[in-house]
Amino acid sequence: MPRSGAEARRRLQQAALELYRERGFDRTTTAEIAARAGLNERTFFRHFPDKREVLFDGESDLRASLTRAVAEAPDGLQPLDLLLHAFREVEHILEDNRPFAEPRLQVIAATPALRERDLAKAASIAEAVAQALRQRGVADRLADLAAHTGWAAFHQAAQAWIDDPSQSLDVHLLQAFDDLRALCLTTPAGDSGR
Template sequence: MPRSGAEARRRLQQAALELYRERGFDRTTTAEIAARAGLTERTFFRHFPDKREVLFDGEADLRAALTQAIAAAPDGLQPLDLLLHAFREVEHLLEDNRPFAEPRLRVIAATPALRERDLAKAASIAEAAAQALRRRGVPARPAGLAAHVGWATFHQAAQAWIDDSSQSLDAHLLQAFADLRALCLTALTGDPGR
């Protein structure tokens, strides 16, 4: 038996991920996850409300860390620079969890219900970032736009990092924001009639 709640949680996550990869999300039950982890189904439900949330554990921690990093960022930064600073402060949460993050993304990509849940979680994080930007004095519309574009850019960097581990998440993040800036400049200097 696991000695701590954290150990039980980790075992349940690992068991779920293994089963989702072997059988698919839809054909895996919470009872099977618990059995694979050497725990009871009751223990599963003490840690997770349903089998989807096994893959989204840590989302609340990421949201809280991101909003705190936005609040603590240096003064004088433009909204996207402020977000880049904050993302760089929290990227360790993903880096520390890479062995789980990579297969997790693959399971989500293969399961429509999980993709939908992932989009809802992403929207929640982007809205929390927008609220944090507003508290920093960024007007509502630019705060919302920056938060959603910034989160999409962070997500793009994370996917690139999963696909190419030869560079750090930080390097992928810096590149993604550089690409975003270049895209914005191209749009601003391009022919508006196109």
């Protein structure tokens, strides 16, 4: 038996991930996840409200760490630079969890119900980041745009890191923000400098 709640959660997450990869999300039950983890179904529901949430544990910690990093970033940074600083502060969360993150992303990509949950979680994080930017004095409209754009760049960097582990997440993150800046400087075709 697991000695701690954290150990039980980890075992449930690993069991769920294995079963989702073997059978698919839709064909896996919470009872099967609990059995694979050597626990009972009641224990599963003490830790997770449903079988989707087992793959999204840690999202609230990421959101809290990210909003704290925005709040504690140095003064004088422009919104995107502020976000880059904050994402660099929390990238260790993904790096520490890489063995779980890679197969997790594959399961999510293959499962519409999980993609929907992933989008809802991303929207929640982006809104929390936007609120943190507003608290730093960034105007509402710019805070929303920066938060959603910054989260997209962070997500792009994380996927690039999963696809190409030869470089650190930090290298991919810096590249994503450089690409974002380059997009902002690019003049659209047919635009004569209006």
